[in-house]
Amino acid sequence: VQAALKFTPAPRNYLTSCEGRLSLCGTINHCLYFKGKALEQHELVSGADEYVIHALRGKRRIVFERASGSRLWDVEGREYFDAISGTNGPAMVGHAHPLVTERVSAQLAKLPSTFLAHDSVPVVEFAARMSELTPSGLSKTFLCPGGGEAVEAAVKLAIRATGRTEVISLHGAYHGMSLALMGLGGIPSLREWFPGGIRWPGFQQVPNGDAYRPQLTVKEGGWETAARALEATIDRGSYNRIAAVLIELVQGPGGHVVYEDGFPQAVQRICRERGILLIVDEVQTGLGRCGTRWACDLYGIEPDIIVVGKAFGGGFPFGAFTAKADLVDEELEASPWHVLTFMNQPLQAAAGLAVTEIVESQQLAARAQILGDRARARFEQMAEKYGAIGDIRGPGLFIGVDLVTDRTSRLPATDACSGALEYALDMGLMTWFGGVGNVLKFKPPLTVPDEDFEHMLDMCERVVAYVDGKIR
Numbered sequence: 001v002q003a004a005l006k007f008t009p010a011p012r013n014y015l016t017s018c019e020g021r022l023s024l025c026g027t028i029n030h031c032l033y034f035k036g037k038a039l040e041q042h043e044l045v046s047g048a049d050e051y052v053i054h055a056l057r058g059k060r061r062i063v064f065e066r067a068s069g070s071r072l073w074d075v076e077g078r079e080y081f082d083a084i085s086g087t088n089g090p091a092m093v094g095h096a097h098p099l100v101t102e103r104v105s106a107q108l109a110k111l112p113s114t115f116l117a118h119d120s121v122p123v124v125e126f127a128a129r130m131s132e133l134t135p136s137g138l139s140k141t142f143l144c145p146g147g148g149e150a151v152e153a154a155v156k157l158a159i160r161a162t163g164r165t166e167v168i169s170l171h172g173a174y175h176g177m178s179l180a181l182m183g184l185g186g187i188p189s190l191r192e193w194f195p196g197g198i199r200w201p202g203f204q205q206v207p208n209g210d211a212y213r214p215q216l217t218v219k220e221g222g223w224e225t226a227a228r229a230l231e232a233t234i235d236r237g238s239y240n241r242i243a244a245v246l247i248e249l250v251q252g253p254g255g256h257v258v259y260e261d262g263f264p265q266a267v268q269r270i271c272r273e274r275g276i277l278l279i280v281d282e283v284q285t286g287l288g289r290c291g292t293r294w295a296c297d298l299y300g301i302e303p304d305i306i307v308v309g310k311a312f313g314g315g316f317p318f319g320a321f322t323a324k325a326d327l328v329d330e331e332l333e334a335s336p337w338h339v340l341t342f343m344n345q346p347l348q349a350a351a352g353l354a355v356t357e358i359v360e361s362q363q364l365a366a367r368a369q370i371l372g373d374r375a376r377a378r379f380e381q382m383a384e385k386y387g388a389i390g391d392i393r394g395p396g397l398f399i400g401v402d403l404v405t406d407r408t409s410r411l412p413a414t415d416a417c418s419g420a421l422e423y424a425l426d427m428g429l430m431t432w433f434g435g436v437g438n439v440l441k442f443k444p445p446l447t448v449p450d451e452d453f454e455h456m457l458d459m460c461e462r463v464v465a466y467v468d469g470k471i472r
C-alpha cells in the first residue's frame with residue numbers, strides 16, 4: 001500500500017482509537033493519516049492484551065521490533081542479548097542471518113508453496129542433504145512447520161510401520177504440546193492443568209538416567225537401575241505392542257538433564273534387542289549445538305528416526321524428521337497417514353538448506369565446542385565464589401547451570417530464582433530458568449561475536465550472584 005500510494009516509509013505501527021477500542025491498522029492508508037504516531041510500548045502492550053492470545057506470557061512485557069546476530073531491540077530501542085536461542089528460540093545461526101533472509105526471500109518470490117501430491121526442487125535438495133547429514137542409515141525426510149508436529153508425525157510413522165500402538169518416553173521429557181504429545185511429555189506441570197488429565201492409551205513414561213539427581217538411587221551410578229526400569233516396563237508393564245521409545249539425548253526444557261554415560265547406549269541396546277524403534281528428538285540438540293553435529297554422535301547412537309526443528313529454520317517455522325527408508329513403503333507414501341497443508345514446502349526447505357550451509361561452512365559445531373568450553377570454565381570460576389552453583393552441564397554450547405540451596409542436598413533453588421528472570425531482563429539478558437525454575441540456560445547463537453559472548457557471561461555472573469545472595 002505504501003509503495004502504491006508513494007508514501008514515505010511509514011513508522012513501524014499505528015494504533016488508533018475507534019469507538020473506544022484499540023485497533024492496529026498500520027497497513028490501512030486512512031489510518032496512517034488519521035493519527036500518524038508511532039506506537040509506544042505501553043500502547044502495544046495494551047493492544048497485545050486486547051487482541052493476542054498468549055501462552056507462557058512473561059511478567060515483564062517486552063515488544064520486540066528487530067534483531068540482528070545475537071542482539072534484539074524492543075520498540076523503545078532497548079537492547080537485549082540472546083542467551084536462549086538454543087532453548088526456546090530458534091536463532092542458532094543468529095537472528096536475521098543474511099543468507100537465510102536472501103534464500104527464503106528468493107524462494108518466496110520464485111515458488112513459495114506447492115500442493116499436497118507433488119514435489120519441489122528445494123524439498124528434494126533438502127531431503128537429500130539430510131540423508132548426508134543425519135546418522136548412518138537414515139535417508140528419507142518429512143518436512144513440516146514445527147518440532148512438535150515433526151515428533152507427532154514420527155510417532156505416527158513408527159506406529160504405522162510397526163503395527164504397534166505403544167510408545168515410551170522419559171520422565172522430564174519435552175516433545176511438544178499437541179494433544180497426543182502432552183501424553184509423551186514427562187513434565188507434570190505442563191499437563192496437570194488439563195481437566196481429567198490426558199494420555200493417549202499406550203503412551204507412558206519411565207524414569208530417566210539423570211546423572212545429577214538420579215531418580216531411582218540415592219547416589220550417582222543410577223543409570224543402570226533406570227535402564228533396568230525401562231526393560232522391566234517393556235517386558236512386564238506393557239501390552240507387548242511397543243512401537244517406539246522416544247528420547248531427547250539431553251533433556252532441554254525438563255531442566256537440562258544430562259544422563260550418565262551408558263544410559264543412552266543401554267536404551268539403544270534395549271530397543272534393538274526387542275525390535276522396538278528408537279526415535280531421537282534432536283529439536284534442541286541437533287546441528288552442531290552440542291559441539292558435534294548431533295547429540296547422537298556423543299553417545300554412538302544410531303536412531304531409526306531423528307527429529308529436528310527450531311535451529312534448522314533460522315527463524316523460519318521448521319520441523320522435520322528423517323527415517324530409515326525401510327520404514328516408509330510405497331503404500332504408506334500414497335496414503336493419507338499424515339497430511340498437512342504446510343508439509344514438504346519449498347520455503348522450509350530453502351531455510352533449512354541455508355542454515356545447514358552456514359553451519360558447515362562456518363564450522364559451527366567446532367565453534368560450539370570452543371565457546372562451550374570457555375563458558376563452562378567461566379561458570380566453574382563462578383562456582384568457586386557462589387555456593388548456589390550446584391552443577392554445570394554441557395555439552396558444547398548447550399549449557400544449563402543448576403542452582404541449588406546447598407550442594408549437599410542438591411535441592412533446587414527455585415524460590416531464590418523467582419525474581420532472577422526479571423533481574424536478567426533489567427540488564428538486557430534474555431535467559432531462561434528450566435527444570436523447576438532453577439536451571440539457568442546459557443545457549444546463545446553459535447555465531448555470537450566474542451564481545452557479546454563475554455558480555456552475556458558477565459551478566460550471567462550477576463544473575464548467579466543475585467540468586468546466591470537470596471539464598472544467603
Ligand SMILES: Cc1ncc(COP(=O)(O)O)c(C=O)c1O
Pocket residue numbers: 087088145146147148149151174175176177248252253281282283284309310319
Ligand atoms: C526437545 C523438543 N522437542 C520438541 C519441541 C517442540 O517443538 P515446537 O515448539 O517447534 O513444536 C521442543 C520445543 O521446545 C523441544 O525442545
